[in-house]
Amino acid sequence: MRINAKEVESVVKLPGKRRYDYFIKKVADQNQIWGLWNGGWAMGLTDTGTRTVPVWPAKEYAELCQIGDWRDFQPKAIPLQEFMHEMLPNLVREGIRVSIFDTPSESSVLVSDNELLESLESELSKIE
16 A cells, blocks of 8 residues: 655654654554565664664655665565564574664664564554
């Protein structure tokens, strides 16, 4: 489902906490998360040098970040259950954080893997 330009424009301007809340609701509703892929997932770094994998709630938001080091990457959907039960545990084992909802002008939101998982499970329980 495409997101219209007005929604994209207004959501990317939201402060981090509100973007995070939007992210949780959107990915639970759509049952997928978006990343950027080019033979491997796009990676970033926190200010302290911790590796991150950025994720977005929809293709349109990931497309906004196809710039700089990520210009050759393409948006790719990840089924939500696969993300929660396979990808996230693997990232945790490798010491990689999930960077939520980067925008071209705002930094991503970082929460613990447990908080992210709990938020997703809570939102999914409202849908089921």
